[in-house]
Amino acid sequence: MIALVRNITFVLFIITLSLFSSLSKANEITSQTLSTLQEKALTSTLAYDLADSLTTEVGARLAGSEGDKKAVVWAEQKMQSLGFDKIAKQAVPVRAWQRGTIRAHVTSPFSHQLAAVALGGSVPTPINGLSAELITFKGIEQLQAAPKENIVGKIVYLSQAITKNKDAASYGKAIRNRSYGAIEAAKKGAKALLIRSMGTAKSRYAHTGAVYYQKNLQKIPAAAISTVDAELLRKLEKYEKPITISLNIQTNEKTWQTSYNVIGDIIGSEKPNEIVLLAAHLDSWDLGTGAIDNASGVGAVLSAANLVKQLGQPKRTLRVVLFASEEMGLRGAKTYLKEYENQLSQIVVAAESDLGAGKIWRLDTRFVDEYITHADDVYKHLMPLGLQRGHNQAFGGPNIALLAQSNVPVVSLVQDGTNYFDYHHTANDTFDKLSLKDMQQNQAVYASFAFVVANSDMVFK
Numbered sequence: 001m002i003a004l005v006r007n008i009t010f011v012l013f014i015i016t017l018s019l020f021s022s023l024s025k026a027n028e029i030t031s032q033t034l035s036t037l038q039e040k041a042l043t044s045t046l047a048y049d050l051a052d053s054l055t056t057e058v059g060a061r062l063a064g065s066e067g068d069k070k071a072v073v074w075a076e077q078k079m080q081s082l083g084f085d086k087i088a089k090q091a092v093p094v095r096a097w098q099r100g101t102i103r104a105h106v107t108s109p110f111s112h113q114l115a116a117v118a119l120g121g122s123v124p125t126p127i128n129g130l131s132a133e134l135i136t137f138k139g140i141e142q143l144q145a146a147p148k149e150n151i152v153g154k155i156v157y158l159s160q161a162i163t164k165n166k167d168a169a170s171y172g173k174a175i176r177n178r179s180y181g182a183i184e185a186a187k188k189g190a191k192a193l194l195i196r197s198m199g200t201a202k203s204r205y206a207h208t209g210a211v212y213y214q215k216n217l218q219k220i221p222a223a224a225i226s227t228v229d230a231e232l233l234r235k236l237e238k239y240e241k242p243i244t245i246s247l248n249i250q251t252n253e254k255t256w257q258t259s260y261n262v263i264g265d266i267i268g269s270e271k272p273n274e275i276v277l278l279a280a281h282l283d284s285w286d287l288g289t290g291a292i293d294n295a296s297g298v299g300a301v302l303s304a305a306n307l308v309k310q311l312g313q314p315k316r317t318l319r320v321v322l323f324a325s326e327e328m329g330l331r332g333a334k335t336y337l338k339e340y341e342n343q344l345s346q347i348v349v350a351a352e353s354d355l356g357a358g359k360i361w362r363l364d365t366r367f368v369d370e371y372i373t374h375a376d377d378v379y380k381h382l383m384p385l386g387l388q389r390g391h392n393q394a395f396g397g398p399n400i401a402l403l404a405q406s407n408v409p410v411v412s413l414v415q416d417g418t419n420y421f422d423y424h425h426t427a428n429d430t431f432d433k434l435s436l437k438d439m440q441q442n443q444a445v446y447a448s449f450a451f452v453v454a455n456s457d458m459v460f461k
């Protein structure tokens with residue numbers, strides 16, 4: 001009996017020993033492989049080249065436009081050449097809104113032409129335009145609090161400025177003015193909405209972005225004026241005379257079109273049903289070529305997947321989703337959520353690149369408390385790339401935030417957004433704004449994150 005116990009103990013000892021040695025061997029390979037991966041990613045031009053290709057060969061790609069259709073073909077072809085194992089297109093119904101001409105003039109107390117752009121989705125003014133007195137509020141809260149009789153028949157102007165922040169906090173606070181300003185102004189009988197551009201550069205490039213309307217409520221035309229022209233209006237207000245504006249915005253909207261989420265998988269060798277999801281959005285605004293928003297993100301996540309694949313098949317599936325129509329109502333993400341609702345539990349973790357092309361400086365997570373130590377495990381592999389450890393209330397990104405609402409664990413690989421809003425949503429969002437060095441750091445962070453999680457057993461919920 002004692003001999004048997006001794007034998008069992010010995011066998012257990014041997015099993016434990018071999019288990020430890022294989023584990024430490026695996027870890028050794030992983031950390032060695034990881035540093036090889038990081039070295040390669042920090043010198044590869046792949047993400048930068050992909051962003052160059054998308055902005056040059058496709059260019060502007062507003063949802064539902066010809067450019068958008070070309071972008072879908074581009075994405076499929078790139079995924080094929082980058083070695084994805086499975087590529088799928090998911091149909092997404094999108095609005096095909098088109099910008100026409102715009103003229104915005106101050107007619108009193110002095111005559112000035114304003115640099116303005118229609119907000120995305122705006123209805124047109126009558127063909128001959130409209131003229132009205134301007135009434136200024138800082139933001140949507142002040143507009144909501146104002147008496148209707150002061151506003152009826154006027155053009156509402158929301159003057160709130162945004163400031164430069166590393167983490168885009170100022171934009172996050174002001175975005176309601178652009179998204180919902182036309183609804184609140186219409187409730188009070190306004191003829192049109194103007195907003196100060198949500199930009200941080202002193203520039204005459206105005207910033208577009210989506211405007212939303214409410215059913216059974218008048219849809220009023222909406223535009224943004226440049227930050228420089230916003231400063232002009234501020235000066236005109238000091239004369240304490242009525243400011244009148246003449247506005248002519250032409251836009252049109254075709255019937256709904258079909259766009260696509262483009263989804264590429266590198267199928268896991270051991271756990272193909274466990275998915276590490278990296279995201280960006282394929283559509284852009286129509287004014288520039290969508291370089292920082294979001295060709296840089298598309299480049300970073302595609303190249304990250306390719307770099308991981310070059311090291312061999314990961315244990316878990318690595319999925320890249322290039323979402324359709326993020327700018328016009330997150331339609332791609334909503335479709336993904338609806339159609340893959342039953343498979344959301346397969347997503348181990350999701351991350352999205354959509355704050356420009358600046359250096360990634362912080363890791364935020366949104367994991368259940370029980371697995372918060374795994375955030376440290378992930379972080380230690382990203383620290384050499386210059387990241388700080390952030391909080392556990394990660395936003396995730398505009399598309400991924402919708403998944404997070406359905407309990408998908410997310411991380412934010414937070415980019416330095418200090419200069420992002422100098423160009424964001426303007427005609428000046430072009431490839432020359434991208435820095436190769438920052439793009440290399442971005443692809444290194446995404447590749448490292450994907451490699452570590454896709455080759456581990458870590459869970460976050």
Ligand SMILES: [Zn+2]
Binds near residue numbers: 281293
């Ligand atoms: Zn974006």
